[in-house]
Amino acid sequence: MEALTTAGGVLMIATAGYQAMMLLYRVVVRRVRTSRLDGEFLRLLRDLSTSATSYNKSLEQNNRPAWQGARKFQIAWRGYETPDKDTCSFYLVPSDRKSIPTFKPGQFLTFELDIPGQTQKTMRCYSLSDSPSHQEFYRITVKRMRTPANAPQGTRPGLSSSHFHEDMQVGDVVDVHAPSGSFCLDQNSNRPVVLVAGGVGITPLLSMLNTLIASGSKREIWLFYGVTNRLDHAMYDHLQSVNREMPNLNVVTFYCNPRRTCRMGTDYDIEGFVRVECMKPLLRARNYEFYVCGPPPMMKTIVTDLQKWGVPLEDIQTESFGSASKPANAKSEVADGGNAKQKVAITFSKSNKTVEWTPGKGSLLELAESAGIRARFACRAGVCGTCVTALLEGQVKYDQPPTKVPAEGHCLLCVAQPKTDLTLEL
Ligand SMILES: Cc1cc2nc3c(=O)[nH]c(=O)nc-3n(C[C@H](O)[C@H](O)[C@H](O)COP(=O)(O)OP(=O)(O)OC[C@H]3O[C@@H](n4cnc5c(N)ncnc54)[C@H](O)[C@@H]3O)c2cc1C
Ligand code: FES
Incomplete structure (x- = not known):
C-alpha cells in the first residue's frame, strides 16, 4: 500500500x-x-x-492591486x-x-x-x-x-x-x-464577441483575443481592426495566421489610406474607417458583447452607431487611451451641466494656494497645472487612479462616472470638476 x-x-x-x-x-x-x-x-x-x-492569483480580483x-x-x-x-x-x-x-x-x-x-x-x-x-x-x-503636424513649433514628440x-x-x-483596469473580457460568458480596434487600441483587444484562442474558446469572435495602411498594421502575421486557423474567428481589417502596394483581400478587407454600417451585414444580429478601444472620435461614432442599431449600452465596453500630455494652451470644453456655480474657489492646502475655477478651466488637474502646482497623473482619463487626492471640503462632479472609483472623501483630479468651493489636499 x-x-x-x-x-x-x-x-x-x-x-x-x-x-x-x-x-x-x-x-x-x-x-x-x-x-x-x-x-x-x-x-x-x-x-x-x-x-x-x-x-x-491576482489580488486585483478582490479589487486590490496584486x-x-x-x-x-x-x-x-x-x-x-x-x-x-x-x-x-x-x-x-x-x-x-x-x-x-x-x-x-x-x-x-x-x-x-x-x-x-x-x-x-x-x-x-x-x-x-x-x-x-x-x-x-x-x-x-x-x-x-510623433509631434502632430498642427502642433505649435518646438512641440516635442511623445515623452x-x-x-x-x-x-x-x-x-x-x-x-x-x-x-x-475594468475594461476586461468577460471570461465566464459564452456569448459571441465583437472586438473593435482603432490603431494602437488593438493592444487590450489582442490580449482578449489571445485569451480566447489560448482557452480554445468556441465563441463566435469578430475582430474589426482599423489602421492607416500596411505600414502601421500591427501583428500582421499573427492575425493572419489565427484568422486562417480558427474557424470561429473572423478578422476584418480596414485601411483608411491604403498605398498602391497594399493588397485588398489579402492585407486588408475594407477601405475607410471602421464603421458600424460595414459590421451590420457581417454580424446580422445584435446579440454580441462589444469591446471597443481606439481614438476618442472613433469610439464616439462607433458607440453612437451601435446604440442606433439597437445594441444595449450594457453590451458595449469601451476604453480610450486619452491624451496623457494635455497641451498647456488647450482648454477642455467643459459642459457645466447646470450644477457648478459659474465661479468657485479651489484651495490647494499643501501648496497654500487658492485659485478661481470657471467652467472653461477644465478639470481640477488642469487647474492645478495652470497654477504651477505639481500633481501626479498617468492616464488623464479617470482610469488609473494615479491622480487621486483627498477632498477636505466641498463637492465635485464627473461628466462620466470614472472607471476607477475613488475612495470616500477623495476625488480624481483628471476628470473631476467642482460643484462647490473646494479644499484639496495638494
Ligand atoms: C488605460 C490606457 C492604456 C493604454 N495603452 C496603451 C498601449 O497599449 N499602447 C500605447 O502605445 N499607448 C497606450 N496608452 C497611451 C499611453 O499611456 C500614452 O498616453 C501614450 O504613449 C502617449 O504618451 P507620451 O508620453 O509618449 O506622449 P505625450 O508626451 O503625452 O504627448 C502626447 C502627444 O501630444 C503631443 N504634444 C505634447 N505637447 C503638446 C503641445 N503643447 N501641443 C500639441 N501637442 C502636444 C506630443 O507630440 C504627442 O504626439 C494607454 C493609455 C491608457 C490610459
Ligand atoms: S490620471 Fe489616471 S485617474 Fe487621473
Whole structure:
C-alpha cells in the first residue's frame, strides 16, 4: 500500500513536471514562430519557468492591486510589430525573478519612468497586449507618438513613448505598478464577441483575443481592426495566421489610406474607417458583447452607431487611451451641466494656494497645472487612479462616472470638476 502511494506521488510530480515543461515549450515555440527572439530571453524564460509553477492569483480580483506601489521589471526582449517601426513590443520579467500575478485580459500596467531631462517621474499606462496564459512575462506594445503636424513649433514628440522606443533596451529596469483596469473580457460568458480596434487600441483587444484562442474558446469572435495602411498594421502575421486557423474567428481589417502596394483581400478587407454600417451585414444580429478601444472620435461614432442599431449600452465596453500630455494652451470644453456655480474657489492646502475655477478651466488637474502646482497623473482619463487626492471640503462632479472609483472623501483630479468651493489636499 505504502509503495503504491509513493508510486502515485512520484507519478503526480512527474506529470506536473512534464506539463510545466510542455507549457514552457509551447510558449517558446509560439514566440519563436512569431518573433525573432534572442538567446538571453530564452534563458530568462527557462529560469522563470520554475517560479511560474508557484504563480499567484491576482489580488486585483478582490479589487486590490496584486502588489502595492512600484515593482522592478527588466526588459527581456523588444521587437517591432509594424513595418514603419513605430509600434514596438516590450517583454517584461520581474527583476527579483519571482512569480508574477495573472491579470484580466484588457487590463493595463502603469509605469513610473525616469526620463532624462525630466525633473520628476513620468507616469503612463500601457495595456497588457498578450494573454495572461504566459506566466513568465508581461508584454506591452507601445506606439511612438510623433509631434502632430498642427502642433505649435518646438512641440516635442511623445515623452514616454519616445523614451521606450529610443532609450529602453534589453536588460534595462523599469518601475511598474500592478495590473489594473475594468475594461476586461468577460471570461465566464459564452456569448459571441465583437472586438473593435482603432490603431494602437488593438493592444487590450489582442490580449482578449489571445485569451480566447489560448482557452480554445468556441465563441463566435469578430475582430474589426482599423489602421492607416500596411505600414502601421500591427501583428500582421499573427492575425493572419489565427484568422486562417480558427474557424470561429473572423478578422476584418480596414485601411483608411491604403498605398498602391497594399493588397485588398489579402492585407486588408475594407477601405475607410471602421464603421458600424460595414459590421451590420457581417454580424446580422445584435446579440454580441462589444469591446471597443481606439481614438476618442472613433469610439464616439462607433458607440453612437451601435446604440442606433439597437445594441444595449450594457453590451458595449469601451476604453480610450486619452491624451496623457494635455497641451498647456488647450482648454477642455467643459459642459457645466447646470450644477457648478459659474465661479468657485479651489484651495490647494499643501501648496497654500487658492485659485478661481470657471467652467472653461477644465478639470481640477488642469487647474492645478495652470497654477504651477505639481500633481501626479498617468492616464488623464479617470482610469488609473494615479491622480487621486483627498477632498477636505466641498463637492465635485464627473461628466462620466470614472472607471476607477475613488475612495470616500477623495476625488480624481483628471476628470473631476467642482460643484462647490473646494479644499484639496495638494
Ligand atoms: C488605460 C490606457 C492604456 C493604454 N495603452 C496603451 C498601449 O497599449 N499602447 C500605447 O502605445 N499607448 C497606450 N496608452 C497611451 C499611453 O499611456 C500614452 O498616453 C501614450 O504613449 C502617449 O504618451 P507620451 O508620453 O509618449 O506622449 P505625450 O508626451 O503625452 O504627448 C502626447 C502627444 O501630444 C503631443 N504634444 C505634447 N505637447 C503638446 C503641445 N503643447 N501641443 C500639441 N501637442 C502636444 C506630443 O507630440 C504627442 O504626439 C494607454 C493609455 C491608457 C490610459
Ligand atoms: S490620471 Fe489616471 S485617474 Fe487621473
